[in-house]
Amino acid sequence: MAHCHEMKTGEVYVCQTCGLEIEVVSSCGDSGACSCTEPVSCCGQPLTLKA
Template structure:
């Protein structure tokens, strides 16, 4: 699962279906449950992206 608060600089995430690849260059600073925090896992092609 690719939740932004668990991502670290240098992590790479990919989509099995289309091949999209994303590299984290700046870590997220939000904390789960706080106002304005990210609420969904990173997804592409209607499925969650996986960490390489």
């Protein structure tokens, strides 16, 4: 699962269904402004951290 406040700069997240890959260029973790309650998702499933 990938809540955006847990996503760190430089990490790559992937959609297991369609193969979309997203790299975090700037994280929101330090801003304290994030109000997300759902994980970042694609194809109806949470993105997963690419190993």
